[in-house]
Amino acid sequence: MGKTITLVVFSVCAAITGVTATAGNADKDAIKEGKRLTLEYCQACHHYQGTEQAGTVAPPLLGMKGRFPDRKTLYNIIYDPQVAIKKDTMMPPFGRNELLAKDEIEKVIDFLYTL
Numbered sequence: 001m002g003k004t005i006t007l008v009v010f011s012v013c014a015a016i017t018g019v020t021a022t023a024g025n026a027d028k029d030a031i032k033e034g035k036r037l038t039l040e041y042c043q044a045c046h047h048y049q050g051t052e053q054a055g056t057v058a059p060p061l062l063g064m065k066g067r068f069p070d071r072k073t074l075y076n077i078i079y080d081p082q083v084a085i086k087k088d089t090m091m092p093p094f095g096r097n098e099l100l101a102k103d104e105i106e107k108v109i110d111f112l113y114t115l
């Protein structure tokens with residue numbers, strides 16, 4: 001009897017864990033593409049985990065989810081930092097200048113949230 005209950009509890013836990021893991025892995029391709037885009041467009045100025053030749057003119061990209069829990073805030077910074085940060089920032093307006101498409105910015109954010 002005791003064994004049956006343990007088994008049931010274990011199965012339920014495994015099922016829940018399985019669901020969570022699937023949701024977490026759903027964006028794997030997006031994160032991979034975001035990583036590539038970040039290397040191409042952001043590394044020149046920003047240091048972040050995994051970079052070896054990053055620029056230092058900008059603040060390091062770290063603890064992104066904790067510091068920017070609202071995805072929209074991060075989106076706005078990347079889309080148009082002249083509006084979201086300050087008028088004379090040297091960071092390029094990736095969205096406004098169409099350097100990155102909206103879905104590409106989303107992928108960059110998916111990657112940034114792993115930092």
Ligand code: HEC
Pocket residue numbers: 038041042043044045046057058059060074077078085086088089090091092094108
């Ligand atoms: C030409 C240099 C440059 C490039 C390229 C650049 N940034 Fe920036 N970024 C800056 C600077 C400088 C700041 C700091 C704001 C300021 O004071 O001007 C900044 C600030 C930020 C911030 C706010 C950081 C914080 O801790 O408050 C984020 C987020 C950010 N950048 C993301 C990105 C992403 C993502 C990319 C690539 C798509 C990128 N940046 C490309 C120069 C750059």
